[in-house]
Amino acid sequence: MDSLQSYLTIAAMLFSMGIYGVVTRKxxxxxxxxIELILNSANINFIAFNRFGGMQNLDGHVFSIFVIVxxxxxxxxxxxxxxxxxxxxxxxxxxxxxxxxx
Amino acid sequence: xxxxxxxFMAALVIASAFWVVFSPNLIHSAVSLLFTLFGxxxxxxxxxxxxxxxxxxxxxxxxxxxLIIFGVMLTSKIDSPSIASSSANQFIGGMGAFAIxxxxxxxxxxxxxxxxxxxxxxxxxxxIGKLLLTDYLLPFEIISILLLAALMGAALLSRRN
Numbered sequence: 001m002d003s004l005q006s007y008l009t010i011a012a013m014l015f016s017m018g019i020y021g022v023v024t025r026k027x028x029x030x031x032x033x034x035i036e037l038i039l040n041s042a043n044i045n046f047i048a049f050n051r052f053g054g055m056q057n058l059d060g061h062v063f064s065i066f067v068i069v070x071x072x073x074x075x076x077x078x079x080x081x082x083x084x085x086x087x088x089x090x091x092x093x094x095x096x097x098x099x100x101x102x
Numbered sequence: 103x104x105x106x107x108x109x110f111m112a113a114l115v116i117a118s119a120f121w122v123v124f125s126p127n128l129i130h131s132a133v134s135l136l137f138t139l140f141g142x143x144x145x146x147x148x149x150x151x152x153x154x155x156x157x158x159x160x161x162x163x164x165x166x167x168x169l170i171i172f173g174v175m176l177t178s179k180i181d182s183p184s185i186a187s188s189s190a191n192q193f194i195g196g197m198g199a200f201a202i203x204x205x206x207x208x209x210x211x212x213x214x215x216x217x218x219x220x221x222x223x224x225x226x227x228x229x230i231g232k233l234l235l236t237d238y239l240l241p242f243e244i245i246s247i248l249l250l251a252a253l254m255g256a257a258l259l260s261r262r263n
Contacts, residue, residue, distance in 0.1 A: 002108060002148065004217060008210045010112050010145070014119050014138075016203035021123035023195035026188050029173050033122055033135050036166065040142050043154075051149045054218005058229045062238050064154055065230070068161050069245050073252035075166045079173040080259035086177040095190075 007048035014041035028082045028092045032075065039071045108148055115141035126188075128178070132171050139163050153227045 014037050021034025043064040050060025082092055089096050118137035125131045139162045146155035234242050 002105070004215055005210055006112070007145065007149070009207060010115060012203055012206035012210065013116055015206065016199040017119045017123050019202055020195050020199035023198065024189040024192050025123070026190055027128060029170060029177065030123075030128060030131060032170060032173075033131055036135065036162075036170075037119055037122065037138065040138070040162075043158075044142065044145060047146060047149045047151045047154060051151075052215070052217055054216065058226055058233060061151055061154055061226060061230050062233050064151075065157065065234075066241065066245055068154075068157055069249055072161055072166055073249050075169050076256040077252050077259070079169055080256040082173055083176055083260045092177045 004048055004052040007044060007052075011041040011044040011048070014038075014044070026093050026095060028085065028094050029079075031094065032078050032082075035074070035078075036071065039067055043067050104148075107144075111141050111144040111148070114138075115145065128174050129171075132167065132174055135170070136163060136167055139167065150223050150226070152225060153230055 018034045018037030046060040121134040143155040143158040
């Protein structure tokens with residue numbers, strides 16, 4: 001049970017549910033939550049490979065720290081954009097953001 | 103005991119992630135994301151990544167999730183009883199996501215992974231600190247500047263004019 005494949009399967013489930021959320025949700029913040037799920041699944045993969053790959057250093061851990069920092073920056077910028085979208089369009093429905101359409 | 107704990111963590115992660123993407127109420131999605139992040143931190147503990155588990159709880163649960171809930175609160179009418187979040191293209195999206203999952207599982211179980219020797223279970227904080235200040239010094243500094251720039255840009259963008 002405590003094998004590489006079980007962790008990779010959990011990460012694959014998280015990834016495909018995140019993809020589903022990004023594709024089907026209409027609310028911009030719900031799409032952001034799907035992206036967080038995808039980043040988490042990538043992190044699980046990094047750390048699982050670091051543990052089971054037989055390497056003696058911790059490169060996977062450092063990489064997942066970078067991913068977490070990028071997720072923080074991405075969440076801050078995305079929420080600023082969402083709040084501006086709400087101010088300009090009056091809703092956070094991504095279908096309503098079609099101002100660039102000719 | 104550890105076996106059951108691992109199964110519990112995995113089930114928690116999967117079930118709460120399911121509810122994140124399928125819940126019709128946005129606040130329920132956000133609260134469910136909390137459980138997903140905590141369960142992921144538990145999985146990190148099982149992978150001997152103590153520092154990453156603590157970082158996950160501090161940054162994701164303490165920072166990003168609070169930011170997301172603030173975003174939900176700021177962009178919906180708070181007096182409405184349920185903050186709805188509708189979905190579209192559920193069939194096509196579901197089929198696409200399921201196809202991706204099947205492909206990933208096929209790759210996971212057909213690849214002869216190079217399983218190495220068991221990693222030591224020492225604390226990882228010291229080694230990560232040394233790596234960040236020797237091998238990964240340049241990426242560390244670059245990502246610090248990126249985080250600073252992103253936070254300043256976010257503050258500037260969301261300022262009231």
